[in-house]
Amino acid sequence: MDASDGFIPIVAIFYAVFHPIEGTKIVHQFPENSISTTTKSEEEDDLENEFFNFDTVKNYVIPKPKLCNRLISFKINKFKVIGYPVNMQSEYYSRNSFSFNFCFVFRYGIGDVSPYESAIKKMGEMFQVLEEQNKILSKLDKENIFCKNRNLRNEEKSKKVDLESYTTTIENYDQEVSTPNDASMNAPGHSKTKQITLSSIESLIQQIYQDLNNYSECCIPLDNSNSVDIKLFPILPPPVNIKAYQVPIATVKLNSLVDVNWDPTMIKILPYINGLNSVKKISELADANYLLTKQCIQHLMHYKCIEIIDIFQFSNIYAPTSTIGDFLKFDSKMAEECQAYVVTTDSNDYTLPSSYSNTPIANNSPKPNEFSPSSNFKKFAQSNSISPYTKQSFLSRSPKEYTNSHYLNHFANVTVPSKTKLFHLYRSLNQSLTVKEWYIQNKDDLVNIDIRRFINFGILRKIIYRVYSYPLLNSITRSLESGDEFQYDKYLKMTKHEKKKVNDSNDNLLKTKVNEQTLKTEGGRRKVSFTNSHNSDKVITKHYNSNEVIFEDESEDSDSDESGSFHIPLSERRMRNSNASSSQPRYSNDGFMFSTDDEENEDNIEEEKFINLIKLLKGFQHFDSICTELQISRTEVEKMIEKLGSFRIINS
């Protein structure tokens, strides 16, 4: 039988019990005779049709009672057997205990059996309860061998718990089974009912076997309130943690998936997932909390509804990867898909200028997460925000469908670029060429090609990769080289002071305070570190670091309880507060507020941006990340960094 949905097929199911006389034995199995139950001599190695000899493994099928009631799997020959052996102690039973196990047999080493495990466990637990309440399994034996005193069963009947109450754990037997429980059980000749129940367990495992293999699920009613319901789910790895600057791009029509039960944040953010907005940007546009947005997007990614690309800008650099050769491979069909995906509606007069004008060539550094959408661009973007190409989505979309899509009909004289040409375009990207420069070089070849789609296609198919640019502040390098990190903090302070003086010569007292407060976080830490490391030097250190440290030291103590003051325990809090707009009222009561003075507030924000920038620089983040975090364009970031000193850009 074929594996459906990628689950490996069950090759057999058997039901085994510990027989008071015969020991562990298989009562039923399906398919019949899969597992040899005859005792053979050691040498005589079996088995054409049989998987393994039951005798060998019976101690694993029904292990010692202490090992029971847990999921046990074992390997035997080329098979893996999973079961949930149940052992029940009760005076009712002939040996004061009763053990059974429903075992599932799989081929070993051909796939993952973990989707079955929880189902098997659940099934074992369910039958355990049913046995406990109804003796549903032990009763099945014709000789009633499991029962110590057959008369006890009458008493048992009265003890029986109502099955109806038992909906959560599924199951019990068909009505025929429950009937004997109620009435015919007392009758001396219950052979009839027994027969039915016996066959029912046989048919039960047969049906489980067939349904799970064919449909990956089964729903077998046992009586009006209980049933064996199993559905297999693939076990996916936990969601990946995505970053603020990454851009989700849908692989399916997300809107078609929405139903009423969806998370409100999810619904809020959906319209903004268009392959252009970064995660952070989405959270802002949707006015949703960043962390929640991130989680939502991670979930979408978990279910493969989106893929992650980078922020498209004309200042980006892309270069071929080692898998670029796949583009030419015949069987991959990548080239055709690319042709269909990147071809755009028309020639120079519309697409190129529009996409071009939107990604500011003039200043060479577009805002990473903000495409100031000119009207042209909007059009352009709209057509793009339909599902992009991905492995999954492409299969469901033939090129025809694509070319048939509304817009191709509207335009005349579209020439689909040849594959050789597309390949040539991909290969002409390199590690030190921005998209803009590349465009200028290849302008003639790019007619009818949507550049953003072209790049996205390359990224998603991994034939090109994004080369990120990392700004590295020289002063950071120097301070690290000299091994004196704290010196760096000091250095920064100086710069800021100077800057302050230059910029705000008419400054007021408040600003100075802000500045000091800025220092406080870092200064505080520095102080701590020095205190601990050179106790003897403490005093000197403090002096050395100027009186600010001491001042901060005092202020820090007051942080926790003083509210409404200027003291903000952690600079990032401030940052978050300022960024988080109205969505985080928590912080406003939290004891730190900005002065009502607008001007000062601005300064505050400005100041924070610098602090954050420094943090980001010290964390060696790339431009995309910095721009996203500070929500300003790359040009602005560069200007800000310049104020801090000279820097180098590394492309990696």
Added chain:
Amino acid sequence: MSFNLPNPSLIGILFIVSTHSGPQLIYKYPFDLKTSTYSNLFQKQNNLKNYNVKLGVNNFNDNDKQKIKESYFRPIDDIEDDELYDYKNSDEEDEDELNSQLVDDCYNDCEQFGVSSRNWDSKHSNYYLGTKLDLLRFLDEQDYKRKEQIQFQQQNLEEELASKNNQTNVYDTNSNHARLFHTFSKASIGSQSTTAKSSTSTSNFTSSINNDFFELEPSYLCEMLSPPKKMCNTRFEVTLNDKIFIGLPIHKFNDGKWRVDDSTPPNLASNEQESYKLNQDNESFSPDSNSINLNMFHMVFIMNPAIVENNYRVDEMYHHVVSKISIALRYEQSKHEYITKQTENILLLRDTIFDEHLLTERSQLCKLIKDCYIMISSSKIATLLINNRLRTFQIPIKTEFDALPDASVPFIPRSYLSSSVNLLSSFGLVNPGETLRYDQNFTKNMYNEDDVSYDSLIYFAILLLDDPDSIIKDLKTQSNSKLARFIKIIQPTETLIKLSLKNSNLTINQIKSFAYHLIYWRKGRMIQPISPRSVYVTSPMAPLTMKLYDDIPKFSHQFPTLPSLPHFLKLLSPQVKKPESFARIIPSKDHRDSYIQALAWLLRNGYVTELQTFIWLKIPRKIKIKVEEEIENETLSKRIRKDSKATVDDSKNVKKTDNSSKQETDNVVNDSLKIAQSEEKSKIQNNLSNLKDHIRKNASVNLSDEEATIILDPGRATTLERRWISTIIHEEHKLSSELTTVFYKILKYMNGKNSVEMLMLKENVSRSDIKKLFNALGDNIILVKHW
């Protein structure tokens, strides 16, 4: 989190034997697999240790150890304990305050935003992929941790100084170390963690072999883990809830032997031999009356990998460690009754010694089990003394990639990216990392080219990952041994073949085996020889965000006269039109050596990768038309010839030839589907018929004619392709005879899979010849540059 990260998930090793008196647990390590919670703790501890993986790049001293722990990121699914991450250092109250503020802050957020497990945001790692919170906060924490670190180091330094002054203070330092480790492991298992770490400190509580573990009596487990004979001598795997017991139980055969002796030829002599052996066996059993009658022994590894990694981790452990150790033990048992003797020894010792630690010291078998656990669970190489013979086992780590991993796939920092990894992995030299997270196809062999020639190994160079002297020391080889001398002459600029030519006392085979050795020991890496004329760029996998902080000082320490690391990297990422050869950034001849050294350093640390050139041949449309015409003419002339000879079946023949010419083309079309892209048109007809239909309906849309074809595998070109090729070189470009020779020499490499740099070495073609050829071919040679 990903297969790229080492995660042995090993929680313990048991050693079980079965004698005539039934199964018996002989030894277990760790001693206290007592409760299931312990396993968790151990797991955590393992996680920590994992990141101590020695890449060979760094030789860390003790002080640095914490740093490594911090710097290797932790798996995201790591369990619930990170909030315990605070330093219990009495004189650091301010700091604690600050820290707890951070913690509180995060906590509030977690609660508010439903970020349930804080462990996801790795407090210790420098790795943003791990943080569930926002970047700035992460950076703050990172910063904070670093400062803490520095303090700790300083403090340690002071204390060490103090202890040097005062020898009696040793114990204090020890305990401080213990505390250090303790705080870092964040687990309150004090003694436990230290035992695992350093054998010097002894645990307080008595552990006995008879203690329960995993809330089970050992006897039950024992029974379960000594399987019936039919399940022996093959892979054994039993799962109890989330714990997997994996092993290769070795059972005595019916003839009393432990191994099937393949070497014995099936002739009369074998009978004698066998009887002799039987005698021997009997002898060895008979003399000692106390001797146990060993039927089976089983070294069981207990693992609890994450569900998604389950199969992979278990397979990994089985193939690399479990099976190999068991077979080694079997060998020793069959030759020297090793297990029997050791078991007897242990049983004897147990009568007198009640301390497991002491026992471990006394028994070789116990010692090796302990070492095995410690090393394997920390992803290191286990060097075990089995019957006085050193054997090594390891789960290879994945630090080399042939393709860029997805943005979401974590990898060990300083991993190396090069397409040559693909080739090397086919030699079994390296274990390439996965590029997709939990890729289904990952475990399958990726390189199935049949033309892999083992010989091409000699055209690679070895990049040592450490300085030669410390490698020699680590390998415990004599400083005047051949290996040591070889290590000293290794230059990353020279291929193995060059090395062998230069050093006549080493054969190429010796060199190859030394190379294997170095790679196995994670001391070296095969690279394309470094050349100033090659192009290097910063690797997309460069550990900039993660390692730059540590590496800037290291780099400047190692190369004080050179520009800083950032400057160097900047030189390698030029803002001009395209990346240039390394020679361009070397200011003068005098700088050459130091720049090459620095480049080697960058390669070693994963900052830089070589940009190699890969080539394809393009056939322009006019050549194709020309060839087509020629073929037509030929068939025409053929037909005419045939016509002239024509007899009765004249018309039939004509028809046939007519068809055949067509068929030929058609056949070529179909045949070369896989190989060449030559038949774009027909392909489009077949595959893009939809598009065509559409185009027909909308006459305005044109598929631009596939004016050119790229030949994918010229080594296996079809007849038609070969005609194209010969036309292009002889008629289109009119190559000179020398260039034609060069062309045919490298033709088979024009498949986009072999780099020009490598083929120059292999085919001994000079760079200038290649350049000339490429110039002559102009547009029709397609160059692609990637790693």
